[in-house]
């Protein structure tokens with residue numbers, strides 16, 4: 001039996017119509033888009049699971065906050081509301097708003113990293129890796145081995161491999177380790193959580209070696225939910241208490257607030273107590289983002305963010321949100337469709353290699369599945385597999401991804417149980433005709449980050 005769906009802890013006040021299309025229309029649309037889902041018009045998509053970033057639905061309280069937004073250039077009340085709310089949740093002395101997560105990275109990374117240094121992370125998110133590398137430093141991933149095993153249960157597959165981290169510190173010498181970056185939840189490993197014990201240990205080792213710990217905190221609230229429900233000793237703590245303890249194991253945080261803070265744009269930097277570091281952050285923010293009291297956002301964005309931070313740590317909301325992932329996971333399990341197990345906090349990763357074994361990696365099984373989902377029911381997902389990997393920069397050969405996933409990222413507070421059933425039912429009917437599905441070849445591609453703009457065509461065999 002599938003897991004019971006956790007009913008929404010909200011009711012609907014405003015609706016946004018979505019277009020129903022026919023299968024024939026979708027076959028035409030995806031062909032016009034050269035079989036690249038990023039090239040589809042959003043209005044031709046029925047259920048959009050491309051990303052959970054900036055796609056959440058704001059609450060009536062947030063919309064009311066939009067009207068109250070103070071658009072003063074300096075010292076706006078919305079800025080102070082944001083500081084109050086963020087300081088209260090994270091326990092950090094200094095908070096700097098910026099326009100999104102990568103802006104926070106752009107401001108912070110050069111203050112800690114430069115040519116000859118390294119950053120060690122449980123796994124760098126792609127923009128984080130890019131901003132580490134832009135400083136001339138090297139980004140090294142150090143996730144636990146369980147992360148690569150998609151079928152065996154482990155409660156915290158996002159953890160840092162602490163023993164390997166210690167070896168890396170010895171090998172490169174602590175003075176060359178510019179930062180340790182803890183990504184919570186571990187997005188690249190499929191939204192897998194990091195345990196409190198792991199955060200505590202990493203911080204202890206970092207402090208013994210005098211290394212700064214940055215928390216990459218996009219999904220901090222989902223991570224806290226997993227700690228509460230899976231880790232010994234946290235069952236009776238509130239999400240807020242757990243968040244406070246998590247952030248006590250960091251010195252600085254960078255955050256995309258387009259995820260757990262449930263706003264459509266925004267980001268934050270937090271500094272626990274170092275005034276000198278905050279001063280450096282302020283001057284770089286002024287150069288790149290705007291004055292300190294708005295950081296590239298409008299007053300109304302700051303207001304919505306101040307409210308969203310608190311809504312994002314509400315237990316009933318998180319229980320419903322993670323419940324959606326678990327519901328999809330349990331229905332897929334019933335239908336014998338493989339996915340990365342256990343489900344992560346923001347997405348379900350369907351194992352396309354197992355569903356379409358006849359398609360070799362160089363004909364992109366996860367992209368083929370994503371295209372079929374669109375044709376079947378107007379669902380937009382994306383490939384996290386060999387198609388997303390660019391060619392080898394030296395040999396020009398197609399690289400083979402270890403795992404071929406089609407990612408279903410779930411926007412916050414947007415879709416209902418019936419929508420999720422449409423998604424699972426579409427996968428079930430695709431499974432029934434899976435043997436007929438063919439692979440794709442690329443007819444045009446740029447040199448880097450090709451998956452956004454490449455053109456493809458079906459292989460006729």
Ligand SMILES: *Cc1c(COP(=O)(O)O)cnc(C)c1O
Pocket residue numbers: 053100101102103125127128183184187216217218219255256257258259266267
């Ligand atoms: C989304 C994300 C970022 C980048 O944030 P943007 O708001 O997209 O710039 C950084 N790190 C993690 C873990 C993320 O999920």
